[in-house]
Amino acid sequence: MNPSAHLVPLAAPTAAGLHELFRSRLAFLRADTAADLPVSEPPGRGDHRAAFVAGSRAELIEQLEEALSSTPEKITEPGKIAFVFAGQGAQWHGMGRELLETEPVFRDALEECDRAMREHVDFSVLEQVRASEDESRLGEIDVLQPTVVSLQIAFAALWRHWGIRPAAVTGHSMGEIAAAHVAGALSLADAAMVACRRSALLRRISGKGALAITELGEAEARELIEGTEGRVSIAGCNSPRSTILAGDAASLDRLVTVLAERDVYCKLIQNTVASHSHYVDELREDLDRALAGLRPRVAELPIYSTATLEVLRGPEIGAGYWMRNLREPVRFADAIGKLRADGHEVFLEISPHPVLLTPARQCLEGQRAHTLQSGRRGAERESVLGSLAELFELGFDPEWSRVLETRAPRPRLAKRLTPYQDALYDAVFARR
Numbered sequence: 001m002n003p004s005a006h007l008v009p010l011a012a013p014t015a016a017g018l019h020e021l022f023r024s025r026l027a028f029l030r031a032d033t034a035a036d037l038p039v040s041e042p043p044g045r046g047d048h049r050a051a052f053v054a055g056s057r058a059e060l061i062e063q064l065e066e067a068l069s070s071t072p073e074k075i076t077e078p079g080k081i082a083f084v085f086a087g088q089g090a091q092w093h094g095m096g097r098e099l100l101e102t103e104p105v106f107r108d109a110l111e112e113c114d115r116a117m118r119e120h121v122d123f124s125v126l127e128q129v130r131a132s133e134d135e136s137r138l139g140e141i142d143v144l145q146p147t148v149v150s151l152q153i154a155f156a157a158l159w160r161h162w163g164i165r166p167a168a169v170t171g172h173s174m175g176e177i178a179a180a181h182v183a184g185a186l187s188l189a190d191a192a193m194v195a196c197r198r199s200a201l202l203r204r205i206s207g208k209g210a211l212a213i214t215e216l217g218e219a220e221a222r223e224l225i226e227g228t229e230g231r232v233s234i235a236g237c238n239s240p241r242s243t244i245l246a247g248d249a250a251s252l253d254r255l256v257t258v259l260a261e262r263d264v265y266c267k268l269i270q271n272t273v274a275s276h277s278h279y280v281d282e283l284r285e286d287l288d289r290a291l292a293g294l295r296p297r298v299a300e301l302p303i304y305s306t307a308t309l310e311v312l313r314g315p316e317i318g319a320g321y322w323m324r325n326l327r328e329p330v331r332f333a334d335a336i337g338k339l340r341a342d343g344h345e346v347f348l349e350i351s352p353h354p355v356l357l358t359p360a361r362q363c364l365e366g367q368r369a370h371t372l373q374s375g376r377r378g379a380e381r382e383s384v385l386g387s388l389a390e391l392f393e394l395g396f397d398p399e400w401s402r403v404l405e406t407r408a409p410r411p412r413l414a415k416r417l418t419p420y421q422d423a424l425y426d427a428v429f430a431r432r
Helices: 013-030 055-069 095-104 104-117 126-131 143-161 173-180 189-207 220-229 250-259 278-290 318-329 332-341 359-361 380-394 419-429
Strands: 006-012 048-054 080-085 169-170 212-213 232-239 241-246 267-268 344-350 370-372
Touching: 006 013, 006 380, 013 048, 013 055, 048 055, 048 380, 080 143, 080 173, 080 370, 095 104, 095 126, 095 143, 095 380, 104 126, 104 143, 104 189, 126 143, 143 173, 143 419, 169 173, 169 332, 173 189, 189 278, 189 318, 212 344, 220 241, 220 250, 232 250, 232 332, 232 359, 241 250, 241 359, 250 267, 278 380, 332 344, 332 359, 332 419, 344 359, 344 380, 359 370, 370 380
Parallel strands: 080 169, 080 344, 344 370
Antiparallel strands: 006 048, 212 241, 212 267, 232 241
């Protein structure tokens, strides 16, 4: 965990000019090895870009020295960006804490989500994020899902505050709830209703089944489950080499053993039920009643459905849609393909830890595309700043005044600068 992670973006009209910036930064950093890491400043203008994320002077020096040995490419027009909201499996104990403490916009969004969720549940999202492992209730599906949806909404709020705005959204299973809210189709109150009331119903079927992720294509997976007499089914197709299975625990355990003997990856997804299968059919009528008050709106952004493969407008995502989202197999691979065919080249996963980057890359092999993460286990701030750095290098222009607004002014140095060093500081880190 590195809450002091620091973003240093640089830009110049030419590759030679960018290298000169690297050298000038190095000259300052080496001038006083006891000084603090210099604060970030907005980059200059230019089509040659580089950005660094470091938590110490030594880290930044090492990265700048390495960058001097490379030839930076000129940026091209960046493609459209899609926000990709993950389902279950991205959770980890301590998720959200680092950004809660270091990013006011993230904290404000999470507090707003907490208030919305509290209308339906007996726990606080904020308390669950901060809870010790012994006190945490995130092993309960009706606590986990509203908490993860809240974190996703907070991540999206931070990205948009920084000026990184999607052209479209898609969501994997539960991730469609946050996606629909970010697209404007669900108010926060309605998103909270779906997340809380649906997960409360899912608790009823806890223990009857689970989900497992496999490194199998859909055809191979269907062949594998033929002998289970319907106890296991395809719950989702993530990529040409990744399929999700739903079934009862005993049947899935046997398949995990069979695939392990074949040296094929297969793992149960924590804290899940057998969603996207017939095991959820018994919840249909109760879910319709629980979500009867939904009032979906016309979306501000296209929503690429992983349940229907339609581009949703918004009004159609009433109670019936959320049962379909829960019952139908997740067609993530097809949704990613459709997004790419429609001109989206940057896929930013919105989750506390990346679980969809590998399948997305497998779907996009051989095509011009970029996949980026938001959070990462144990390195939230470093992770989100690293992706912001990559977006800048791809040609996106963040709102630098907002990115840098929480940073301290020029730091106090460990020892006094000479007049030359003081002038060098202002020349090297001056705003342009």
